[in-house]
Amino acid sequence: MPTLLHIDSSADLAHSRSRELTAAFADAWRARGPEYTVVRRDLHVDQLPHLETSALHWAAADRTADEVVAPEDDQRRQEVIDELLAADVVVIGAPLYNYTVPSTLKAWIDRVHVPGVLTGGVQPLAGKPVVTVVSRGGTYDAGTPTEGWDHGSPVLQIVLGAAFGMKHYPVTVSATLADRLPDLAPLAEHARAEVADARVTLERLATTLG
Structure with missing residues (x-):
């Protein structure tokens, strides 16, 4: 059965734009038929701990003799790697927090970005579709003072696109x-239109990928 891995990382469980949009993608995926299943990982509700040891950055065969990893920590890492490998399509909600990805999403990235396992000469995820939904509270348009301040989007492209080959x-x-900050209030209508356009794009992708 075609499987979608649906990942969210927003700390806002009530008003999150990224959650709203990844949910639209997942709903459109399910609407394709009962065989289209969804595996859910909510990185805020069920948070992964940060790496217990730097040795987890390496495949077991590449660790030095003094790099000891507890079996339960290796098992936790393998669980998220296997979950990613098993999916046919992945959608990730990634709001911009202080100009980068949420720490909960970074903790997930640290567990799956393992040289010799998913990257570094091997790319078992190569070609697999991954959709990222980046919601940014402000604006980062070319020519504005904050141009280039979005450091979350490049991380996702580097890890998922370049390193994993997805x-x-x-x-x-x-x-x-x-709708909350007075300085941005003139952009409210444009922001709503952008979310609506994103929903259309995501629903279209959900019906064609996989």
Whole structure:
């Protein structure tokens, strides 16, 4: 059965744009038929711990004699790697927190970005579709003072696209805090339109990928 791995990392369980949009993708995926299943990983609700030891960055065969890893820590890492490998399509919600990905998502990246396992001469995920939904509270347009301050989107492209070789479909919405911050209020209508357009794009991708 075609399987979607649906990952969220927003700490906002009530008003998150990234959660709203990844949910739209997952709903459109399920609508394709009962055989289209979804595996859910909510990195905020069920948080992964940060790496217990730097030895987890390496495959077991590449660790030095003094790099000891507890069996339960190796098992936790293998669980998220196997979950990623088993999926046919992946969708990841990645709000921009202080100009980068949430720490909960970074903890997941640290457990799956393992040379010799998913990258570093081997790419078992090569060609697998991954859709990232980056929601940005502000704006980072070319020519603005904050141009280049989005350090989350490049991380996702480097790890998922370049290192893993996955087919990366980035979807980005901006000014999502226009309904809360007075300085962004003039962009509120544009921000709502951008979210609506993103939903259309994601629903289309959900019906064609996999």
